[in-house]
Amino acid sequence: MPQPELTSLPAVPTLLRELELARGSRALVLAASHLDLELLPAIYEQCRQIGQVARLDVVLHGRGGVVNAARRIALLLRQHARHLTFIVPFHCQSAATLLCLGADEVIAGDLALFSPIDPQLNGADGGAFSSLDIKVFGDMAERWFGVDAGEARQQSLSLLCGSVFAPSLTAFYRTTLELAQIGEELLAWQLPDHLPEARRAIVEQLMAGYHSHNYALTREELAALGLRMARDEDAERLGWAISTQLQASIGGALRSAPEQAWNDALLATRDGVLLRRQQPGGFAPQWSTVAPA
Structure with a gap:
């Protein structure tokens, strides 16, 4: 019997096909409780299946993770798309906010939550x-x-x-210097015409301009910093429809007991859903496929 929280996931590829038709792009869902380097092989396989594309839309759902994982994910996605857009319906904090700096633009919904990137x-x-x-x-x-x-x-x-x-x-201290360097490297993709000093000022504000790592930044605040924030009614509507399913499927907080396994990452295209399940006790996570509806 399928797990209750997974019953709606087969509909995600259908929503992605609708998103692609509306925007003339290829689309990918990247959802993770914690962005880590172990996600790279699975993301690479998804990118290979999609192929080189002019426009890639990534529906992003993340609460943080490893700084270098965010950098490598951004560079990997950039290798497969001439124009990269992140669609953010809801959670996009910490390392996920850093990841967004590497996009050409970010489409953020009304409930999009970004955060400072201080280490x-x-x-x-x-x-x-x-x-x-x-x-x-x-x-x-x-x-x-x-x-x-x-x-x-x-x-x-x-x-x-x-x-x-x-x-x-x-x-x-060295980690702080590294984060600033990575932030400026990724932001050069989004703001190539800006002076390095201007990009550095944006990264510095994201690292040290707020009094809490949990400060919930809005799309308007990121736009005021100078980031390329866009609006798209179809992308926001379909992104939120996908997000509601991710919220019910991804994250250890959905468990009823700490000894239970949980879904901590999901990748999806129009062809199907790939789900990573974490095992308690330090055992290696397992990937499985969810057939499209």
């Missing part, structure tokens, strides 16, 4: 903190506790090195 470091207690949590430590000491600015910087470095292993702090 995160996992703590010993299982939580995570942002590079900004470290960067503004001295400002906090000065403004909240009246410590002299110079003294605050000295104290903050001493306290941070006492609580964060020094090489880990250095590695975190």
Whole structure:
């Protein structure tokens, strides 16, 4: 018996065919709880089946992931399309927002959720903190506790090195530099006519211009930054229809118990759906196909 949350997925290829007819493009769904490098072979196979195309529309659903995975996915998609569009109906946070920088344009629906791209470091207690949590430590000491600015910087470095292993702090700094470099590299695809300084300013704003990694950026805010945000009634309507099915199918939060397996990634074209299922206990995930309706 098919799982209840998967019963509507066979309709996704039909929606993609309708999207292709409306926009004169080829279309792909890329949905993942966590963008990772292990997605690349499956995405590569989907791109090979589609072939080289003039226009590729990617319906994107993602809540974050690995920075270098976002970069490699963007470069892979660019190799197969002269014009790349991301269609974002809903979730597109963190590394998924970074991925969007590599598109020629982004079509975002009314509920599209983007986020800052500041890097995160996992703590010993299982939580995570942002590079900004470290960067503004001295400002906090000065403004909240009246410590002299110079003294605050000295104290903050001493306290941070006492609580964060020094090489880990250095590695975190290097990760921040790497993220800025990748952001500017991808943005050069979208804004090739802009000066490097202008692209750098956009990336810097996305990395350090907000007070929370979870700040929900809107399409209007990204457009105000200078990103190429577009509107398309057909793409938004069909993208949302696909998104509702993804929301009911992808993500560990859909489990009723932690020991259950869950669907963490989905790729789809007009020819079918490819689903990745994560196994608890560290076992390798398994890909399976869902026949089109």
